[in-house]
Amino acid sequence: MKPGTPAEFDADDERQARAAWSALAEPGDRDAHKLVAEVGAVRALRRVLSGAGKARWRVRAPDLNPRRELRTVERFGGRLLIPGDPEWPQEITALGVDTPFCLWVRGPLDLESATRRAAAIVGARACTPYGEYVATDLGDGCALRDVTVVSGAAYGIDGAAHKGALAGGGPTIAVLASGVDRAYPRGHEALIDRIATMGAVVSEVPPGRAPTRLRFVERNRLIAALARVTVVVEAAHHSGARGTAMRAIRMGRPVGAVPGPVTSASSYGCHRLIRDDGAICVTSADEVAELALPMGECLPEPPPPPSDPLHDLGPAERRVVDALPARSPASIGSITRAAGLVESDVVAALTRLADAGLAVEDRAGWRREGVG
Amino acid sequence: MKPGTPAEFDADDERQARAAWSALAEPGDRDAHKLVAEVGAVRALRRVLSGAGKARWRVRAPDLNPRRELRTVERFGGRLLIPGDPEWPQEITALGVDTPFCLWVRGPLDLESATRRAAAIVGARACTPYGEYVATDLGDGCALRDVTVVSGAAYGIDGAAHKGALAGGGPTIAVLASGVDRAYPRGHEALIDRIATMGAVVSEVPPGRAPTRLRFVERNRLIAALARVTVVVEAAHHSGARGTAMRAIRMGRPVGAVPGPVTSASSYGCHRLIRDDGAICVTSADEVAELALPMGECLPEPPPPPSDPLHDLGPAERRVVDALPARSPASIGSITRAAGLVESDVVAALTRLADAGLAVEDRAGWRREGVG
Numbered sequence: 001m002k003p004g005t006p007a008e009f010d011a012d013d014e015r016q017a018r019a020a021w022s023a024l025a026e027p028g029d030r031d032a033h034k035l036v037a038e039v040g041a042v043r044a045l046r047r048v049l050s051g052a053g054k055a056r057w058r059v060r061a062p063d064l065n066p067r068r069e070l071r072t073v074e075r076f077g078g079r080l081l082i083p084g085d086p087e088w089p090q091e092i093t094a095l096g097v098d099t100p101f102c103l104w105v106r107g108p109l110d111l112e113s114a115t116r117r118a119a120a121i122v123g124a125r126a127c128t129p130y131g132e133y134v135a136t137d138l139g140d141g142c143a144l145r146d147v148t149v150v151s152g153a154a155y156g157i158d159g160a161a162h163k164g165a166l167a168g169g170g171p172t173i174a175v176l177a178s179g180v181d182r183a184y185p186r187g188h189e190a191l192i193d194r195i196a197t198m199g200a201v202v203s204e205v206p207p208g209r210a211p212t213r214l215r216f217v218e219r220n221r222l223i224a225a226l227a228r229v230t231v232v233v234e235a236a237h238h239s240g241a242r243g244t245a246m247r248a249i250r251m252g253r254p255v256g257a258v259p260g261p262v263t264s265a266s267s268y269g270c271h272r273l274i275r276d277d278g279a280i281c282v283t284s285a286d287e288v289a290e291l292a293l294p295m296g297e298c299l300p301e302p303p304p305p306p307s308d309p310l311h312d313l314g315p316a317e318r319r320v321v322d323a324l325p326a327r328s329p330a331s332i333g334s335i336t337r338a339a340g341l342v343e344s345d346v347v348a349a350l351t352r353l354a355d356a357g358l359a360v361e362d363r364a365g366w367r368r369e370g371v372g
Numbered sequence: 373m374k375p376g377t378p379a380e381f382d383a384d385d386e387r388q389a390r391a392a393w394s395a396l397a398e399p400g401d402r403d404a405h406k407l408v409a410e411v412g413a414v415r416a417l418r419r420v421l422s423g424a425g426k427a428r429w430r431v432r433a434p435d436l437n438p439r440r441e442l443r444t445v446e447r448f449g450g451r452l453l454i455p456g457d458p459e460w461p462q463e464i465t466a467l468g469v470d471t472p473f474c475l476w477v478r479g480p481l482d483l484e485s486a487t488r489r490a491a492a493i494v495g496a497r498a499c500t501p502y503g504e505y506v507a508t509d510l511g512d513g514c515a516l517r518d519v520t521v522v523s524g525a526a527y528g529i530d531g532a533a534h535k536g537a538l539a540g541g542g543p544t545i546a547v548l549a550s551g552v553d554r555a556y557p558r559g560h561e562a563l564i565d566r567i568a569t570m571g572a573v574v575s576e577v578p579p580g581r582a583p584t585r586l587r588f589v590e591r592n593r594l595i596a597a598l599a600r601v602t603v604v605v606e607a608a609h610h611s612g613a614r615g616t617a618m619r620a621i622r623m624g625r626p627v628g629a630v631p632g633p634v635t636s637a638s639s640y641g642c643h644r645l646i647r648d649d650g651a652i653c654v655t656s657a658d659e660v661a662e663l664a665l666p667m668g669e670c671l672p673e674p675p676p677p678p679s680d681p682l683h684d685l686g687p688a689e690r691r692v693v694d695a696l697p698a699r700s701p702a703s704i705g706s707i708t709r710a711a712g713l714v715e716s717d718v719v720a721a722l723t724r725l726a727d728a729g730l731a732v733e734d735r736a737g738w739r740r741e742g743v744g
Contacts (some may be wrong), residue, residue, distance in 0.1 A: 013650055024712075025712065026712050028693070029712075042608070056711075056712050056713045056714055056717075059708055059709055059712070059713075059714060059715075060709060061711065061714055130633055130635070133635070134634060134635070168657070195666065211695045212688060212691075212694035212695070214687075214690060214691055214694055214695075256632060259503055259631030259632065259633075259634060259643060259646070259653070260504060260631065260632070260633055260634075260637070260654040261632055261633060262630060262631060262632075263502070263505070263506070267631070268655075271631060271653055272657045274631070274646065274653040275652065275653045275655070275659075278427075279471040279645065281643055281645070281646040281647045281653065283634040283640075284641045286633070287647075315586075317585075318585055318586060319398070319586055320584045321585065322584035322586055322587075323584070336431055337432060337435065340396075340397065340398050340401075340428050340429075340431070340432055341428045341431075342427035342428055342431065343431075345428075
C-alpha cells in the first residue's frame with residue numbers, strides 16, 4: 001500500500017464506516033458528527049475519500065485501516081458497538097449530535113442494561129485520604145445496590161470508585177481517553193485489566209490511540225452520558241471532574257457533589273457545584289442510588305435514629321420536667337409556680353412523667369428521674 | 373407584703389407592664405402574646421391582676437416585682453427595651469405575634485443598628501476541632517466586615533463564634549435562655565461578661581431566671597430573629613441549631629450551613645439542611661457577609677485564581693500542544709496528522725505557541741516546552 005492510499009476496507013459497511021470516522025475525526029468534532037448525522041457514516045466517508053469534506057479529515061484518510069482496528073479489539077476479546085446494536089446504550093443519545101460514531105468496548109458487561117442504572121463517580125486525581133475513603137465507600141455501596149459505577153480509571157477518586165465497585169462485586173465501566181487496549185494511566189494497568197475482566201472498558205477512539213488533552217475533555221462527556229447521575233467526590237478549582245458535572249447538567253441530568261471540610265482545597269469544586277450550579281449535596285451511597293435508579297425503584301428513607309424520651313413529651317410535660325428539681329424533691333405548689341401552669345395540669349403531667357420513668361415522688365415531694 | 377398580693381408597681385406604665393408580662397408568661401406563650409398584641413400590655417396585665425386571663429398567668433401574679441427587676445438590670449449597667457424605643461431592633465418584628473414583650477439587655481452595643489447587619493452563627497455544643505476552627509474563623513471574618521455575630525454563648529460552636537468576633541474587635545450579641553445577670557453555662561461566665569463589656573447580652577426573661585428547656589427552644593427564635601441570616605456550623609441529628617435554622621426559614625430569612633466531612637456525625641445536620649431544607653452551602657466569611665449585609669453593600673466576588681497558560685489556549689493550539697512530542701522533535705507533517713488539523717492551521721498554532729513559550733523549534737522539528 002503506497003502512502004496516500006487507504007488500506008482495503010469496505011466503505012459501504014456501516015460498521016467499518018463508523019470505525020473509520022472514529023479514526024478520522026477527533027472526539028467532539030461537531031462538523032464531523034453533523035455530517036454523519038445528516039448523510040450517514042457511509043456517504044460521509046465516501047465524500048472524504050473522494051477528496052471532499054474538511055481538510056483536517058482528509059489528512060488522516062491515508063492512514064485509515066478500520067479492519068485492522070476491528071481485528072485488534074477482537075483479539076482483546078472486545079467489540080465495536082454502533083447505534084442500532086442491541087447493546088448500544090440508549091442513555092448516550094442524550095448527547096444529541098455529539099453522540100460518538102461508535103464505542104470500542106472490552107469486557108463482559110452489557111452496556112445497555114448496565115447504564116440504565118448507573119452513577120458516574122468522578123473526582124480529583126490528587127485527592128485526599130478523605131476523598132479516597134468516600135469514593136471507595138460510595139463505589140462499594142453502589143455495588144451493594146446493583147448500581148453501575150462509571151468513571152475514568154484515573155488516579156485518585158476515579159480509581160477508588162472503581163475499586164470500591166469491584167470490591168463489592170458490582171458492575172463498573174471505565175471510560176478511557178485512549179484506545180481500550182492502551183491502559184492509561186500506566187500505574188492503573190492492572191485495575192483497567194480487572195475492569196475489562198469483570199465489567200467494561202469503553203472508548204470512542206480506536207485501539208492504539210494515545211490519550212490527549214482534548215480526548216480527556218471529550219471523554220468526560222461520555223462518562224456523564226453513560227450514567228443517570230454524575231457525582232463529584234473531590235475537585236479543586238479547575239478540574240476535569242467539574243467539567244464532567246457541567247456536561248451532565250447541560251444534558252439535564254442530576255449532579256451530586258460530596259461535601260467536605262471547607263478548609264480543604266480538594267473540596268472547593270464540590271462546594272462550588274452545590275452553591276453555584278445546583279448540584280445535590282450527596283452524603284451516602286443511598287443518596288447516590290436514589291438518583292441513579294429508575295423511578296419507582298427508589299430506596300426507602302433510612303430509618304430514623306432512636307428517639308430521645310424527652311423529645312416525645314408534650315408541652316406541659318416538658319415544662320414540668322424543666323421545673324422539677326434533680327435532687328431535693330419539691331412540692332406541687334412550688335413546681336406549679338416554676339412551670340407557670342395550673343396545678344391540675346401539673347398533677348396530670350407528673351403522673352404521665354412518672355409512667356414514663358422521668359419523675360419520681362417520695363414523701364418530701366417530686367423530683368426528676370432517669371434524665372440528666 | 374403578704375403572699376398572694378403583688379408588690380407595689382405601676383401597672384399603668386407600659387415599661388413596667390411589659391416587664392411584668394416577661395415574668396408572668398413563659399417565652400413563646402402564644403395566648404399571652406396574642407392578648408398583649410390585642411389589648412396592650414397594660415390592659416392585659418390589669419385583667420390578670422383582677423383575676424381574669426389564663427390560670428397559668430395568675431399563679432405567678434403574686435410574685436410579680438418588675439420594679440425590683442428593673443433595678444437589678446440597671447445595677448448591672450443594663451436596660452429594658454420595649455417596642456417603640458429607638459433601640460428596639462426592627463428585625464425582631466419578623467416574629468409577628470411571637471415578638472417578645474421586651475428585651476433585657478446588658479452591654480454598650482446599640483441593638484437596632486447592630487442587628488441591621490448581623491449573622492447568627494450557631495451549632496453543636498459537642499463540636500469537633502474542625503467546627504470550632506471554622507466558627508472562630510467565621511466570627512473573626514464577620515468582625516473584619518463589621519457584621520455582628522449573634523449566638524447563644526453555649527459551649528462549642530456558639531462560644532467559638534463569639535470568641536472569633538471578639539478577637540476581631542467586632543460587634544457580637546449573646547442571646548441567653550436565662551436572665552442576663554445569670555451566666556449560663558457557668559464555664560462561659562468570663563466570656564459572657566466580656567460580651568457584656570464589648571457587645572450585648574440579651575434575654576427575654578427577667579434577671580435571676582434560670583434557663584429551662586423551653587426557654588432554650590424559644591431563645592433560639594430570638595437568635596434567628598436578631599440576624600438577617602442564620603448560619604449553622606456543625607449540628608448533629610437532633611440539635612437546637614437546626615431548630616434555630618428552621619425558625620429562620622419560617623421567617624423567610626436565608627439560612628446557611630457549613631459543609632463538613634460526610635464521615636462526621638457533627639456535620640449531619642448541616643448536610644440535611646442543605647439537602648432537604650434549602651440552606652445555602654456556606655464556605656467562607658465573605659459568603660456569610662453577602663447574606664448578612666443590606667442589599668447593595670454586597671462584597672465583590674473573590675478574585676479568580678491565577679490562570680493556567682494551557683487553559684487560555686484556543687482549540688487549534690490545544691490540539692497542537694497535545695500532538696507535540698515532549699522530547700524528540702517532530703516534523704510539521706507528523707504533527708499535522710497527529711493533531712487532525714490542516715498544515716496551515718498547525719503552522720499558525722505553532723507560531724502562537726512559540727510566542728507563549730509552550731513550543732520550541734530546532735533543526736529536527738518542533739517539541740513541547742514549558743509544560744509537563
